[in-house]
Amino acid sequence: MAKRRISEADGQAALSAALAGETGRTVLATAVRYLLEELAALAPGNSVEVRVPPFGATQCVAGPKHTRGTPPNVIETDPETWLALATGRVDWQTALAEARVVASGSRAALDGLLPIIRAR
Numbered sequence: 001m002a003k004r005r006i007s008e009a010d011g012q013a014a015l016s017a018a019l020a021g022e023t024g025r026t027v028l029a030t031a032v033r034y035l036l037e038e039l040a041a042l043a044p045g046n047s048v049e050v051r052v053p054p055f056g057a058t059q060c061v062a063g064p065k066h067t068r069g070t071p072p073n074v075i076e077t078d079p080e081t082w083l084a085l086a087t088g089r090v091d092w093q094t095a096l097a098e099a100r101v102v103a104s105g106s107r108a109a110l111d112g113l114l115p116i117i118r119a120r
Contacts, residue, residue: 004041006034018083019119029055032079035086038116047107051076063107073105088115 011034018031032055040058047063049071081100084090092111095101
């Protein structure tokens with residue numbers, strides 16, 4: 001299981017602020033990292049790497065373990081799209097169709113795991 005670095009209170013506060021339109025780098029970074037930690041807790045494993053540059057990445061989803069080099073299953077997106085996906089403001093298929101997400105590998109899909117938190 002991934003080690004939590006952001007408290008629930010700090011993560012929820014940053015997420016609320018980011019969803020309300022606050023664009024500060026610290027707020028956005030904390031919200032992104034918090035949601036990556038939530039994903040890792042929801043789907044523990046090492047077969048898929050989710051990258052949200054420049055703020056963070058996590059490995060998740062049970063399956064073959066990856067230990068060195070570029071993982072075989074990678075998902076990459078920008079911070080705004082990640083927040084939208086993780087909170088249900090955009091669905092996985094729409095993000096793929098609009099090229100807001102780059103996914104490579106046979107296991108590189110999060111459609112059954114999203115949204116992580118429903119935006120209010």
